[in-house]
Amino acid sequence: EVQLVESGGGLVQPGGSLRLSCAVSGFTFSSYWMHWVRKAPGKGLVWVSRINSDGTSTSYADSVKGRFTMSRDNAKNTLHLQMSSLRDEDTAVYYCARHAQQLIPLDYWGQGTQVTVSS
Amino acid sequence: EIVLTQSPGTLSLSPGERATLSCRASQSITNIYLAWYQQKPGQAPRLLIYGTSTRATGIPDRFSGSGSGTDFTLTISRLEPEDSAVYSCQQYGSSPWTFGQGTKVEIK
Numbered sequence: 167e168v169q170l171v172e173s174g175g176g177l178v179q180p181g182g183s184l185r186l187s188c189a190v191s192g193f194t195f196s197s198y199w200m201h202w203v204r205k206a207p208g209k210g211l212v213w214v215s216r217i218n219s220d221g222t223s224t225s226y227a228d229s230v231k232g233r234f235t236m237s238r239d240n241a242k243n244t245l246h247l248q249m250s251s252l253r254d255e256d257t258a259v260y261y262c263a264r265h266a267q268q269l270i271p272l273d274y275w276g277q278g279t280q281v282t283v284s285s
Numbered sequence: 286e287i288v289l290t291q292s293p294g295t296l297s298l299s300p301g302e303r304a305t306l307s308c309r310a311s312q313s314i315t316n317i318y319l320a321w322y323q324q325k326p327g328q329a330p331r332l333l334i335y336g337t338s339t340r341a342t343g344i345p346d347r348f349s350g351s352g353s354g355t356d357f358t359l360t361i362s363r364l365e366p367e368d369s370a371v372y373s374c375q376q377y378g379s380s381p382w383t384f385g386q387g388t389k390v391e392i393k
Binding site for chain 2: 201203207210211212223227228239261263269270271272274275276277278
C-alpha cells in the first residue's frame with residue numbers, strides 16, 4: 167500500500183525556519199518525481215516545489231524561491247522541505263505528493279502537515 | 286503563469302442530479318494536461334481525472350472530464366451523498382503548475 171506521511175509542521179514566528187519531512191512506503195521512491203503542494207485557509211491548492219527522481223533537479227514557485235529548499239534521501243525513502251524566512255502568507259497545510267508519470271500528475275498524497283506562521 | 290478560473294463557486298444539488306463544473310484557463314493548456322481533484326474536509330486531495338478525460342484508478346464512471354484549449358468540464362452524472370466535496374482543476378502542461386480556486390459541491 168502506498169503511503170506518504172508528512173511531519174515537522176508547527177507554529178513558527180515570522181522570519182523563522184521549519185523543516186518538513188515526508189516518509190514514503192509502498193513504492194520505489196527513487197523512481198518518482200515528488201512535489202509539495204500547500205493549501206491556505208479559504209484558498210485553493212498551490213503548487214510549491216518539485217524534485218526529480220535522483221534529486222539533481224528542483225523547481226520552485228516564485229513565492230518561495232530563494233526561501234525554500236526541497237531535497238530527498240532515496241536511501242531513507244524521505245522527502246524534505248526546508249523553509250526559511252517564513253512569512254504570514256506561508257501559513258497553510260503542506261502536502262507531499264507523488265508524480266506518477268508525464269501524463270498522470272499527483273496520484274498519491276499525504277494527509278498534510280499544518281504550518282502556522284504567526285507572532 | 287496559467288490562471289485557472291472555476292465556476293460556479295458553490296453548487297447545491299440533490300442526490301441523483303447531474304453536476305457540471307467549469308474550469309477556464311487564461312491561455313491554452315498544453316497537450317491536454319488538465320486534471321481534476323476531489324478534496325473532502327480533513328482529507329488529502331484525490332486524483333479523479335487526468336489528461337482531460339481519463340479517470341484515475343478506482344474512480345467511478347459517473348465522473349467524466351471533457352474539454353480542450355481553454356475550456357474544461359468535470360461532470361458528475363448522478364450525484365451521490367459521498368460526492369460532497371471541493372473539486373479543483375489543475376494544469377500540468379506548463380511551469381509552474383497551477384490549480385483553480387475550487388468548486389464546492391453540496392448535496393441537499
